[in-house]
Amino acid sequence: MMSETPIIAQDNAAPPHPLQEFWKYFSENKGAVIGLYFIICAIIVAVFANYLAPHNPFEQYRDALLQPPFWMDGGSSKFILGTDDVGRDIMSRLIHGARLSLFVGVIVVTISLAIGIILGVTSGYFGGLYEIAVMRLMDIILALPSLLLALAIVAILGPSLKNAILAIAIVVLPHYVRLTRASVIAEKSKDYVTASRVCGSGPFRMMFSVLLPNCMAPLIVQATLGFSTAILDAAALGFLGMGAQPPTPEWGAMLANSLQFIQRAWWVVTFPGLAILLTVLAFNLAGDGLRDALDPKMKR
Amino acid sequence: MIQFFFRRFSHIFPAFIGVTLLTFSLIHLIPGDPVELRAGERGIDPARHAAMKAEMGLDKPLYVQYFNYIGNVLKGDLGKSFVTKKPVLEEFFTLFPATLELSLCAMIFAVIFGIPAGILAGVKRGTVFDHTVMGVSLTGYSMPIFWWGLLMILFFSVNLGWTPVSGRISAILWIDTDTGFMLIDALRSNEPGAFKSAVSHLILPSIVLGTIPLAVFARMTRSAMLEVLQEDYVRTAKAKGLSPRRVIFVHALRNAMIPVITVIGLQTGVLLAGAILTETIFAWPGVGKWILESIRRRDYPSIQGGILIISTFIIFVNLGVDLLYGVINPRIRHNS
Numbered sequence: 001m002m003s004e005t006p007i008i009a010q011d012n013a014a015p016p017h018p019l020q021e022f023w024k025y026f027s028e029n030k031g032a033v034i035g036l037y038f039i040i041c042a043i044i045v046a047v048f049a050n051y052l053a054p055h056n057p058f059e060q061y062r063d064a065l066l067q068p069p070f071w072m073d074g075g076s077s078k079f080i081l082g083t084d085d086v087g088r089d090i091m092s093r094l095i096h097g098a099r100l101s102l103f104v105g106v107i108v109v110t111i112s113l114a115i116g117i118i119l120g121v122t123s124g125y126f127g128g129l130y131e132i133a134v135m136r137l138m139d140i141i142l143a144l145p146s147l148l149l150a151l152a153i154v155a156i157l158g159p160s161l162k163n164a165i166l167a168i169a170i171v172v173l174p175h176y177v178r179l180t181r182a183s184v185i186a187e188k189s190k191d192y193v194t195a196s197r198v199c200g201s202g203p204f205r206m207m208f209s210v211l212l213p214n215c216m217a218p219l220i221v222q223a224t225l226g227f228s229t230a231i232l233d234a235a236a237l238g239f240l241g242m243g244a245q246p247p248t249p250e251w252g253a254m255l256a257n258s259l260q261f262i263q264r265a266w267w268v269v270t271f272p273g274l275a276i277l278l279t280v281l282a283f284n285l286a287g288d289g290l291r292d293a294l295d296p297k298m299k300r
Numbered sequence: 301m302i303q304f305f306f307r308r309f310s311h312i313f314p315a316f317i318g319v320t321l322l323t324f325s326l327i328h329l330i331p332g333d334p335v336e337l338r339a340g341e342r343g344i345d346p347a348r349h350a351a352m353k354a355e356m357g358l359d360k361p362l363y364v365q366y367f368n369y370i371g372n373v374l375k376g377d378l379g380k381s382f383v384t385k386k387p388v389l390e391e392f393f394t395l396f397p398a399t400l401e402l403s404l405c406a407m408i409f410a411v412i413f414g415i416p417a418g419i420l421a422g423v424k425r426g427t428v429f430d431h432t433v434m435g436v437s438l439t440g441y442s443m444p445i446f447w448w449g450l451l452m453i454l455f456f457s458v459n460l461g462w463t464p465v466s467g468r469i470s471a472i473l474w475i476d477t478d479t480g481f482m483l484i485d486a487l488r489s490n491e492p493g494a495f496k497s498a499v500s501h502l503i504l505p506s507i508v509l510g511t512i513p514l515a516v517f518a519r520m521t522r523s524a525m526l527e528v529l530q531e532d533y534v535r536t537a538k539a540k541g542l543s544p545r546r547v548i549f550v551h552a553l554r555n556a557m558i559p560v561i562t563v564i565g566l567q568t569g570v571l572l573a574g575a576i577l578t579e580t581i582f583a584w585p586g587v588g589k590w591i592l593e594s595i596r597r598r599d600y601p602s603i604q605g606g607i608l609i610i611s612t613f614i615i616f617v618n619l620g621v622d623l624l625y626g627v628i629n630p631r632i633r634h635n636s
Contacts, residue, residue: 031435095553140318143618144611145573152322152607155595156329167319223308232444242590251453255447259581262454269454273447288438 018051025293032289038282047098053092054080057249061087066265082267084254092248094275100250101231101279104165108230109223111169116176117219121207123177125186135181140173146171147231147236154242161234161250164243168233173225179222185217217294224290228283235276251276304626312615321613323604324369328362328601378605383597388605392587397480398468399586402578403571405502406510409563414514417558418521422556423548425526433518440515445574449508449581456504463504470497481606509578513567520563524556531555558629565621569614 016024027033040148045052055061067083068075075082096276123131141149153167187193196210237243238252246253254272261268317390335352336344344352353359355366369531372378411446414437421433464470468482473537475489483502486494528534529552537551538544573590583589 002472031438136314136318140315140322142571143315143319143615144322144607145569145614147573147576148607148610151576151592151595152326152603155598155603156326158331169408173419223411228442232442235444236446239367239444239577242582252444255450259450259453262450263458268453269447269450273444276444276447277442279438280444281439 004131019165022293026206026289029292031285032292035282035285035289036127037253037284038278042098042279043206044104046102049095049099049100053089053095054078055089055092057093058098058247059088061089063087068265069267072146078177081271082265082269083247083259085209085257085265088243088247088253093254094251094271096249097251097254097272097275098279100161100244100248101128101234101276103236104161104168105227105230105283107165108169108172108234109226112164112172112176112226113219113223115169116251117212118171118181120177121184121212121215124181124188125207125211131181134177138177141171142174144205147233151240151242152236153178154237158244159237159245161238161244161248164234164237165230167237168230172229175222175226179218179289180215184211187211219293221294224283224287228280228287231276231283232280301627305623308619308622308626312619313385315465315615317516317614319608319615320370320373321366321504323608324366326604326607327600373608374437378608379601381594381602382599383594383602388601390610391590392604392606394480395585395587395590398482398584399572399575399579399588401481401483401574402502402505402509402584403504403568404584406508406571406574406578407513409506409510410513410517410567411564414517415521418550418560419525419553419556420519421518422522422529430522433522437518440511441519443511443515445511446577446581448511449504449578452504452508453581456494464497468498468501468584470501489525505578505582505584509571509574509582512574513564514572516563516567516570517560521556521560524559525552528552528556544553558625561628562621565617568617572610572614574624 015021021165027246034035061079064076064079064083065087066085067087070077070080071084072082079089079091081089081091081094084093099209119214123134144152150164150171152169153170154163157163157166167241176202183205193206193210196206201210234243235252235255238250239255241253241256244250244253246256255269258272335349335356335358350359357365376389376394381391384391395598417433417437421430424430436544453465456462470473470493475491475494477485478488479485482599483495483575486498533553534547534552534630537547572582572588575584575586577588577594578584579586579589580592587610591603591606591610593599594606
């Protein structure tokens with residue numbers, strides 16, 4: 001008599017949703033989670049800047065020049081982080097500056113990611129003379145120190161926030177092109193790609209629908225880290241007077257003239273820089289965590 | 301080895317041509333006419349305009365202009381500054397020692413603190429020390445150095461009064477600057493206190509400029525150490541009963557240093573770019589501050605020349621790093 005083997009344990013453990021799996025790896029890195037929370041807070045502050053800022057960032061309170069933060073002698077709760085040399089509320093300027101910095105990050109990453117993906121995918125897919133030309137051009141951009149090249153571009157176009165964004169997008173472009181090209185070349189020889197070609201996919205479909213989705217992981221990491229580079233470089237250009245122009249409440253530009261107040265008003269110097277540092281640090285932390293979570297080699 | 305040398309050496313030509321194309325096009329991409337730019341706001345009459353255009357070689361086709369430019373560059377003629385009317389090359393090289401001195405000190409600072417920190421963090425993986433080093437270095441890596449410089453001035457110069465705020469040497473000292481390197485000139489001058497003054501002026505700018513490289517070196521050394529410590533030869537060395545010190549410093553460290561040397565070379569560009577910010581904050585009379593001022597004054601020959609020399613310098617540093625890499629790592633030199 002044949003006894004049917006009873007099914008003892010049904011394998012009902014469905015594979016976790018990719019996002020769930022991702023969060024499991026990502027949340028192992030505490031720094032990354034802190035970074036992510038900070039970024040979310042910064043986004044909220046940036047979006048609701050008009051409601052959160054206690055004052056208009058441009059309004060000059062002529063009776064409260066260089067007023068210290070509220071916990072110091074002479075400070076008042078009206079200006080929590082004090083005022084600058086023309087009596088503008090520093091906290092309101094920082095809050096509006098968050099909007100500007102994140103905006104710079106979004107635009108720079110979008111431009112450089114879009115152009116970088118197109119150049120990288122096409123040069124990896126087509127190869128030949130086109131690839132050599134693109135990659136040599138990227139090598140030249142990489143041979144120049146990023147800030148110097150950004151300054152040169154701003155020197156041509158004229159100093160403004162718009163031109164600074166464009167300059168930074170050009171400077172960071174090679175990273176995206178190289179990453180995309182390298183992933184495309186690595187993926188190109190795999191069976192699923194050959195299968196898709198046999199099925200008659202055209203070059204456009206091959207590049208952007210078959211290859212690209214499998215090359216996204218390193219690009220997502222680079223894009224996150226790209227935010228920190230963009231924010232840092234835009235602030236540096238603003239500091240040098242080559243980015244956002246006064247009276248724009250940009251964090252770097254807020255520091256541009258602060259050296260002269262360093263003896264009298266430390267708060268004018270300290271807070272904008274702290275805002276830059278924390279934001280850049282948050283993106284770097286989150287980027288590191290993303291790399292660990294998305295890199296299959298790191299998964300155990 | 302010789303073959304490797306020549307193969308690598310040939311790579312610099314496309315890079316150099318690319319950089320000259322970039323600096324050449326700089327002058328043509330500016331909105332407006334170079335002649336009118338030079339004439340300033342007063343304007344210029346048409347006859348003189350044409351004459352100046354011919355004089356500057358701007359009436360010829362672009363490719364002829366480019367070859368003339370390359371020819372002049374190779375002869376060492378980078379044009380004259382619009383502002384000071386002095387040759388750009390001369391201006392650059394009177395200021396360059398100041399930048400080089402600052403960059404070297406920053407590099408030394410970064411290496412002597414960053415690499416040991418990275419080694420220790422790698423060896424003591426997962427300990428409090430490791431986490432501290434990694435946290436501090438990530439913070440350093442995220443640092444807006446222009447703000448860091450201001451904070452250092454605020455703390456050490458203003459509050460504590462330990463170091464001077466700006467410049468290369470105390471204003472009351474007047475010493476000959478033959479070499480351009482203030483430390484050497486101060487030593488040679490026999491002026492009492494000159495060397496001490498030069499050193500105290502260098503400390504803060506070097507720390508500020510060296511912060512990002514330091515963070516990069518610490519992180520890089522740590523990950524290189526972690527990788528090497530897992531290798532079979534390290535296990536063999538341990539199994540042979542060698543002391544931990546010998547395993548770490550002889551067997552592991554030598555191999556871990558290979559990627560670190562490359563990173564040290566690559567940081568040269570970062571240092572020169574950072575010099576623009578550091579020199580601006582500390583009023584350090586180097587090429588970084590000079591380029592920034594040239595951009596502000598729209599002194600295009602100086603911008604063009606400055607970018608060209610700095611990029612060429614970086615191309616050669618990268619070449620040197622690659623060659624050194626081939627010398628210390630036979631696997632590179634024998635690969636195609």
